[in-house]
Amino acid sequence: xxxxxxxxxxxxxxxxxxxxxxxxxxxxxxxxxxxxxxxxxxxxxxxxxxxxxxxxxxxxxxxxxxxxxxxxxxxxxxxxxxxxxxxxxxxxxxxxxxxxxxxxxxxxxxxxxxxxxxxxxxxxxxxxxxxxxxxxxxxxxxxxxxxxxxxxxxxxxxxxxxxxxxxxxxxxxxxxxxxxxxxxxxxxxxxxxxxxxxxxxxxxxxxxxxxxxxxxxxxxxxxxxxxxxxxxxxxxxxxxxxxxxxxxxxxxxxxxxxxxxxxxxxxxxxxxxxxxxxxxxxxxxxxxxxxxxxxxxxxxxxxxxxxxxxxxxxxxxxxxxxxxxxxxxxxxxxxxxxxxxxxxxxxxxxxxxxxxxxxxxxxxxxxxxxxxxxxxxxxxxxxxxxxxxxxxxxxxxxxxxxxxxxxxxxxxxxxxxxxxxxxxxxxxxxxxxxxxxxxxxxxxxxxxxxxxxxxxxxxxxxxxxxxxxxxxxxxxxxxxxxxxxxxxxxxxxxxxxxxxxxxxxxxxxxxxxxxxxxxxxxxxxxxxxxxxxxxxxxxxxxxxxxx
Amino acid sequence: xxxxxxxxxxxxxxxxxxxxxxxxxxxxxxxxxxxxxxxxxxxxxxxxxxxxxxxxxxxxxxxxxxxxxxxxxxxxxxxxxxxxxxxxxxxxxxxxxxxxxxxxxxxxxxxxxxxxxxxxxxxxxxxxxxxxxxxxxxxxxxxxxxxxxxxxxxxxxxxxxxxxxxxxxxxxxxxxxxxxxxxxxxxxxxxxxxxxxxxxxxxxxxxxxxxxxxxxxxxxxxxxxxxxxxxxxxxxxxxxxxxxxxxxxxxxxxxxxxxxxxxxxxxxxxxxxxxxxxxxxxxxxxxxxxxxxx
Ligand SMILES: [Zn+2]
Numbered sequence: 097x098x099x100x101x102x103x104x105x106x107x108x109x110x111x112x113x114x115x116x117x118x119x120x121x122x123x124x125x126x127x128x129x130x131x132x133x134x135x136x137x138x139x140x141x142x143x144x145x146x147x148x149x150x151x152x153x154x155x156x157x158x159x160x161x162x163x164x165x166x167x168x169x170x171x172x173x174x175x176x177x178x179x180x181x182x183x184x185x186x187x188x189x190x191x192x193x194x195x196x197x198x199x200x201x202x203x204x205x206x207x208x209x210x211x212x213x214x215x216x217x218x219x220x221x222x223x224x225x226x227x228x229x230x231x232x233x234x235x236x237x238x239x240x241x242x243x244x245x246x247x248x249x250x251x252x253x254x255x256x257x258x259x260x261x262x263x264x265x266x267x268x269x270x271x272x273x274x275x276x277x278x279x280x281x282x283x284x285x286x287x288x289x290x291x292x293x294x295x296x297x298x299x300x301x302x303x304x305x306x307x308x309x310x311x312x313x314x315x316x317x318x319x320x321x322x323x324x325x326x327x328x329x330x331x332x333x334x335x336x337x338x339x340x341x342x343x344x345x346x347x348x349x350x351x352x353x354x355x356x357x358x359x360x361x362x363x364x365x366x367x368x369x370x371x372x373x374x375x376x377x378x379x380x381x382x383x384x385x386x387x388x389x390x391x392x393x394x395x396x397x398x399x400x401x402x403x404x405x406x407x408x409x410x411x412x413x414x415x416x417x418x419x420x421x422x423x424x425x426x427x428x429x430x431x432x433x434x435x436x437x438x439x440x441x442x443x444x445x446x447x448x449x450x451x452x453x454x455x456x457x458x459x460x461x462x463x464x465x466x467x468x469x470x471x472x473x474x475x476x477x478x479x480x481x482x483x484x485x486x487x488x489x490x491x492x493x494x495x496x497x498x499x500x501x502x503x504x505x506x507x508x509x510x511x512x513x514x515x516x517x518x519x520x521x522x523x524x525x526x527x528x529x530x531x532x533x534x535x536x537x538x539x540x541x542x543x544x545x546x547x548x549x550x551x552x553x554x555x556x557x558x559x560x561x562x563x564x565x566x567x568x569x570x571x572x573x574x575x576x577x578x579x580x581x582x583x584x585x586x587x588x589x590x591x592x593x594x595x596x597x598x599x600x601x602x603x604x605x606x607x608x609x610x611x612x613x614x615x616x617x618x619x620x621x622x623x624x625x626x627x628x629x630x631x632x633x634x635x636x637x638x639x640x641x642x643x
Numbered sequence: 644x645x646x647x648x649x650x651x652x653x654x655x656x657x658x659x660x661x662x663x664x665x666x667x668x669x670x671x672x673x674x675x676x677x678x679x680x681x682x683x684x685x686x687x688x689x690x691x692x693x694x695x696x697x698x699x700x701x702x703x704x705x706x707x708x709x710x711x712x713x714x715x716x717x718x719x720x721x722x723x724x725x726x727x728x729x730x731x732x733x734x735x736x737x738x739x740x741x742x743x744x745x746x747x748x749x750x751x752x753x754x755x756x757x758x759x760x761x762x763x764x765x766x767x768x769x770x771x772x773x774x775x776x777x778x779x780x781x782x783x784x785x786x787x788x789x790x791x792x793x794x795x796x797x798x799x800x801x802x803x804x805x806x807x808x809x810x811x812x813x814x815x816x817x818x819x820x821x822x823x824x825x826x827x828x829x830x831x832x833x834x835x836x837x838x839x840x841x842x843x844x845x846x847x848x849x850x851x852x853x854x855x856x857x858x859x860x861x862x863x864x865x866x867x868x869x870x871x872x873x874x875x876x877x878x879x880x881x882x883x884x885x886x887x888x889x890x891x892x893x894x895x896x897x898x899x900x901x902x903x904x905x906x907x908x909x910x911x912x913x914x915x916x917x918x919x920x921x922x923x924x925x926x927x928x929x930x931x932x933x934x935x936x937x
Contacts, residue, residue, distance in 0.1 A: 274750075293718055297722065422783055
């Protein structure tokens with residue numbers, strides 16, 4: 097009896113330059129024994145030949161370096177997005193392109209609920225594509241006046257509520273004076289709630305509770321299923337609370353032998369001191385399992401560009417909005433960096449605006465002088481507005497970057513027109529510059545903000561097409577090979593995991609994306625249309641159609 | 644109906660002494676049940692000797708006070724705070740060093756059951772002007788100062804007199820009408836910082852650190868232009884830090900006047916309350932009934 101399985105494939109794209117393409121891969125247990133042609137693999141002795149992938153393309157299992165597990169939990173609610181999107185069952189929800197369609201979809205869901213007071217939660221609404229039509233409580237009241245309804249926008253920064261939700265949330269009153277709550281002519285709120293702070297009372301009513309996400313087992317399973325459908329075998333959960341209960345639940349779910357993905361949750365630096373956070377990260381690191389990799393930290397420097405809470409350098413926002421908000425003071429970040437470097441804990445830092453990026457660079461430099469760490473790989477997440485000079489500094493400091501390529505497609509037009517203006521919009525998410533300045537780079541979806549799907553993300557970075565169909569920032573395009581590298585080894589590198597995943601070569605995890613089409617042949621303009629059959633993770637086969 | 648819970652936001656940049664002052668207030672709560680919401684439980688959030696018991700997200704403090712952390716979800720914490728039993732008498736929100744206090748006040752004022760008492764910003768006498776010029780934090784520090792109703796200028800023992808008065812006039816440029824309290828080691832008269840203390844009978848000499856402050860009771864004309872009076876008390880003319888009390892409006896309605904630094908508020912009050920406004924301010928700064936009247 098042999099414990100070696102050799103998979104034959106139409107083509108294996110290894111991402112290992114010394115053997116870039118092969119026809120067979122030998123797997124022993126959860127690891128790759130050898131890659132090559134059958135004659136070469138035969139030298140390892142007995143094997144069982146498996147032809148399951150004989151007409152498929154194998155790539156290294158894709159690595160998503162910035163997603164959130166709420167991509168799994170949101171699907172229990174009503175999808176209200178403008179674009180077609182597949183749920184964990186593989187059902188493709190057609191984009192709702194008018195407010196009427198959105199309301200119809202909510203009405204359908206309403207009709208299926210027995211309890212007239214049960215809440216209803218919709219997500220991913222984006223009126224930007226509907227001439228910025230404003231949705232009011234009167235609109236949502238046509239769905240129901242008896243149950244609370246909340247609809248979260250795709251950006252995550254705005255929620256629409258119906259009258260009942262406002263009433264239960266304590267907002268149905270006159271005399272409110274708050275920039276986040278516009279009022280109608282009757283002096284009552286219109287139902288539009290801007291900023292997470294303002295949303296909370298309504299969000300809690302409709303079951304949108306960020307605090308409970310860690311312990312949501314079904315959500316984590318659905319997250320895993322979405323990974324299989326998109327060829328992802330390693331996925332981050334970028335900013336979790338990681339309280340003991342949540343960690344226990346995550347260990348349990350990912351420890352189930354049917355769980356298809358390696359999950360890398362990062363502990364959010366929020367609500368605890370730097371010292372406590374680093375101590376907790378060290379403790380968590382020791383609790384890691386094969387499919388749950390703990391012990392990294394995510395910090396936040398600023399907010400978001402479209403929410404006008406990102407920190408911008410001069411000349412600031414194109415529309416004249418005041419500068420955004422700091423989420424963490426430089427002194428606190430400096431302390432976090434010093435302690436984390438000393439404890440060999442990796443920190444990823446969210447920056448959107450270029451002033452936030454500058455602050456991180458200014459802060460990490462001195463920390464590294466104090467605690468020299470030759471291979472820290474501290475990573476800037478999003479980092480959407482960095483210019484070439486900042487990328488050169490990242491290179492000198494040994495930083496990595498994970499750019500938000502999908503954002504360019506979904507909101508590029510908005511940035512061009514409104515938030516940052518034409519010139520800076522062209523250089524947003526500057527993949528070309530990152531690579532040319534020698535900064536290790538990945539690209540991401542920030543799911544559920546945009547859909548999980550590294551091949552779509554690769555398409556975004558290669559084509560830089562916006563939702564309106566314009567090419568924005570020709571110079572910052574990368575080629576297909578570079579994009580495929582970014583969603584495999586590139587992302588693995590930012591997680592200190594390139595020694596075990598990201599390429600198909602001897603000794604690495606048997607993690608494959610199983611594709612129907614060849615991304616190196618299909619043409620960069622078609623990357624997003626590649627059909628995914630499923631994945632192999634740690635030697636276990638997951639067929640999307642059988643999930 | 645229970646009256647709304649008064650909320651004081653305590654802000655200011657890192658190192659300005661927010662935590663020290665909060666601990667001082669807890670130490671001198673004098674029977675008032677204070678609840679403190681802090682961004683995070685640092686090692687030094689609450690002085691060790693004040694802590695009676697510690698839970699994951701609540702610290703019980705001597706004298707019936709409590710401290711909770713809110714992390715990134717202030718609104719959620721406020722919703723929970725509303726369920727506390729027994730109900731606290733006054734809520735302090737110690738904001739993070741980068742928070743914009745007016746935004747916090749905005750969130751608080753949305754919720755039923757709370758009333759904003761005021762924004763107290765701490766400034767480190769030694770570093771505030773430097774922080775206000777720092778590359779990244781300049782606008783944040785200036786926004787905090789201009790949001791203040793009262794600025795507690797802390798650590799005044801660390802700077803020379805001339806420097807201090809220069810800093811005070813600089814602060815007044817940033818926020819012309821603000822009430823300024825100087826302090827060392829966060830020691831401030833509690834009744835100047837929280838209006839709930841003003842309601843207690845003025846037990847004179849009780850607060851040993853009130854030497855340079857004095858309290859006086861203003862008896863307004865009956866009836867009077869209540870709004871005009873409140874505005875007048877909040878203006879810069881008197882060096883007033885706080886005022887609270889009752890007056891009768893021109894239409895005969897009894898009104899409650901609340902002034903904290905440059906912020907004023909009037910609301911209907913029960914008829915049986917006697918006219919009279921307790922005023923707290925610096926000694927010698929024209930804090931006399933005569934000049935307080937318009
Ligand atoms: Zn994110």
